[in-house]
Amino acid sequence: MDRVQPVEIEKREDGSIRVAWSDGHEGIYPAPYLREHCHCAACIEEWTGRKMIRPGMIPPDIRPLRISAVGQYAIHIEWSDGHSTGIYAFDLLRRICPCPTCASERVSQL
Structure with a gap:
């Protein structure tokens, strides 16, 4: 079975990021929401998996400056x-x- 892949990624004027997927789905990701979900070592504690970002740490007017591909996966x-x-x-x-x-769907899976 093929994995669903983005077919288009767009930085929008309002700072959000639009992702169009190969199955026809489209997601609009607000910048603060996406920044809060960063999984890098500075944002997630390596040993415990605890989030290091707390409410209020991300500026509400945050914006993506550059978006670049990382191989075929990110x-x-x-x-x-x-x-x-x-x-x-x-x-x-x-x-x-x-x-x-x-x-x-996420709520129904809980």
Whole structure:
């Protein structure tokens, strides 16, 4: 079975990132939401997996400055707050899609 892959990734004027997926789904990721879900070593404690980012640490007006591909599996985002060590794997992006359909599916799986 083929994995669902992004077919288009777009930085939008409002600072959000739009991802169009190969199965026709589309997700709009607000910048603060995406920044909060960074899984780099500076944002997630290596040994415990505890989030190091706390509410209020991410500026509400944060924006992606640059988005670049990392091979065929992820994107790298440079943020306006100076953070640039996060890599967002495509499977993570799909798993955390904030659209109402995906959010309700996550709740129903609890």
